[in-house]
Amino acid sequence: MDYLINFIILVLIYFLFFYKKWNKKPKKTLIINTLMYTYIVMVLFVTLMPLPIPFLNGTNNLFLETVNLIPFRDLRLNYYGAVREIFLNIIMMIPFGFLYPIIRKVGILKTVTVVFLFSLTIESTQLLSAFWGGLASRSFDVTDLITNTFGGLVGYLFFSTLKPIIFKILNEQ
Template structure:
């Protein structure tokens, strides 16, 4: 799970430069608070971005209940919180003057959270198989 989280943070936050105040951009100029605006305005790559955000968080929704033994509500809320932190740091990248400006996008919050929900539903569907594998690994390790 740690490797997965590090990879997600790397993909969503890098490159991240040293802090200095940027005079070129303000926080709100780069933020998008309108859900699915890019899709509704038919921006190139909007569907691809939505699908990638969903896919990116499916492993989180799958792994979180295995590690922490939590239900759907806790998994979805934790996915939302993880995504909100990513978006917050992307918003800060504007202030810090990052070379590549990351943008806060409410659509990302929605699609990432949905991806976590799909991951959880996949976990529920495969719960018996996953539980048997984990118990088998645990028993074989201590035998």
């Protein structure tokens, strides 16, 4: 039920704020922006949903114990699933690194910085969620920041390789 409520809120946000604005622009702009919005919603569903209602379940005073500030600790300690998680984090951010420079027409530094900030926001929200008594499986992990940012860089490199073709398609009437 919590997922359904979160989904309805995100759909309402799309139609009340973004669709009206983007629909006034060329259809290709509407499509690429909607694609980015849908992608971000999917990332939020994988990483944050359902969002807990702050302080409803009380607070978790041990939430800082879930923080990992040692890069690639899980990999070095041979934790089960560490390699899989690294690859999934990289893959998860490739679309962001690919789509963001198309929408904003920015370079590599700005794209990678925004990917890092997006990832930092997710990780910080996971930490707050743990504090608010949300899902115990969510935690702040510096490895996620590194691998997400790298994924955004890979996405940007795909974009830069295909840039002439992308802008040719987008600029055709």
